[in-house]
C-alpha cells in the first residue's frame with residue numbers, strides 16, 4: 590500500500606470518527622502489529638494466505654452479523670427511550686393514551702407541534718416528553734412564556750441583539766433561538782403574541798433563519814418548535830387577533846389534551862401517583878384513599894385540571910394526621926368533598942336512604958345541587974347557557990351555583 594502503512598490508515602480513520610468495520614489484512618504478520626492494530630480499534634486481523642478469499646468471506650460474514658446486532662441494539666435503545674420518555678405521564682384513559690401515541694409518533698420528526706388544552710392539563714409535561722423521546726434529547730429544551738413579555742422585550746429575548754441595537758444594549762446578546770440550537774424551543778402561551786410578533790415567528794418557521802436586533806445578516810437556526818396555548822386559536826383567527834398563515838404553520842401537528850373532567854378514569858391513577866409522591870416527600874405513611882374520598886375526587890369537576898388535583902392531594906397529605914394511612918373525605922378541600930355522589934333513593938318509596946350513622950343535611954343537599962349542575966353541563970356539551978335552560982334557571986343563577994361548587 591503506497592503512502593502509508595495499514596496501521597497509520599487505521600489510526601487516521603478512527604481519528605476522523607468513522608465507525609465502519611476495519612479489517613487489517615497483512616502478509617507479514619508480527620505480534621506487535623497485531624496488538625497495535627487491535628488496540629487502535631481494528632475489528633479483525635487477517636493474515637494473507639492461499640485461502641485469503643475464503644477466509645475473508647467467513648470474517649466478513651461474522652462482521653455483518655455483528656453490525657446487524659449493533660443496529661438492532663440501537664433500534665431497541667431508541668424504542669426504549671420513547672417508552673421511557675412518556676413514563677411519567679400518568680393516565681389510563683383512552684384519551685390520554687391517544688395523546689401518548691401521538692407523542693411517540695411525532696417525537697422523532699422535526700415537525701412543529703401545537704399543544705392545546707386548558708390550564709393545568711399537562712401541556713408543558715407533554716412538550717418535555719416529546720423532546721425527551723427525540724434525537725435532540727441531549728441538546729437543550731428551552732421554554733419561554735410568550736405572554737410574560739411585552740413585544741419588544743420578547744423579540745430581543747428570542748432573537749438576541751447586537752451591541753448598540755438600542756439604548757442599553759452594551760454588549761451582544763444571544764437570543765433563545767440560538768440557546769436552543771439543535772434542541773427544542775417551547776413557545777408557551779403562543780396565543781398571547783401580537784400579530785406583528787407572529788409575522789416574525791412565521792418568517793423563522795419558513796426560512797429557518799433569525800436576525801438579531803440591530804443585525805444586518807441572518808443566522809441559520811436548527812431548532813424544533815413546540816408551541817402551546819390554552820386559548821382557542823381558531824376563534825382568535827376569526828376575530829383577527831391571530832394570523833391565519835401563522836396558525837397553519839404552527840399547527841402542523843396539533844395535540845389536544847382534554848380537560849380532566851372529560852377523562853375521569855385518569856383521576857384514580859393520578860391521585861395515587863401524587864399521593865405516593867407527597868407522602869414520600871413529607872415522610873407520611875399514606876398509602877390509599879378510602880372509598881368516599883375517592884368517589885369525591887372522581888366526581889369533582891377539576892376546573893384547574895391536573896394541577897388542581899395535585900394541589901388538593903398535596904394539601905390532603907400535609908393536613909393528614911401523623912399516623913393516618915388512608916386519605917379520608919375530611920382531608921380533602923371542601924369543594925371536592927361536596928362533589929361526592931348524591932344519596933341513593935330507594936325505588937319503591939322514593940325515599941332517600943339515611944345511613945345508620947346519619948348524614949350532614951347541608952352537605953347532602955349541596956352534593957345534589959352540584960351533581961345536577963355537572964350533569965346539565967355534560968348534557969349541554971359544556972355550554973353554560975344551554976345547561977341553565979335545561980335546569981329551567983336563569984344564566985345568572987346557574988353561574989351562582991357553578992361558582993359555589995367550583996365548577
Ligand SMILES: Nc1ncnc2c1ncn2[C@@H]1O[C@H](COP(=O)(O)OP(=O)(O)OP(=O)(O)O)[C@@H](O)[C@H]1O
Pocket residue numbers: 677678679680706707708709710711712713714715819859895896899
Ligand atoms: N398526565 C399527567 N401525569 C402526571 N403529572 C401530570 C400530568 N398532567 C399534568 N401533570 C402535572 O400537573 C402539573 C401541571 O402540568 P403542566 O405545567 O404541564 O400544565 P400546563 O398545561 O402547562 O398548565 P398551564 O396552562 O397552566 O401552563 C405539573 O406538575 C405536571 O407535572
Ligand SMILES: [Mg+2]
Pocket residue numbers: 712713777
Ligand atoms: Mg404551562
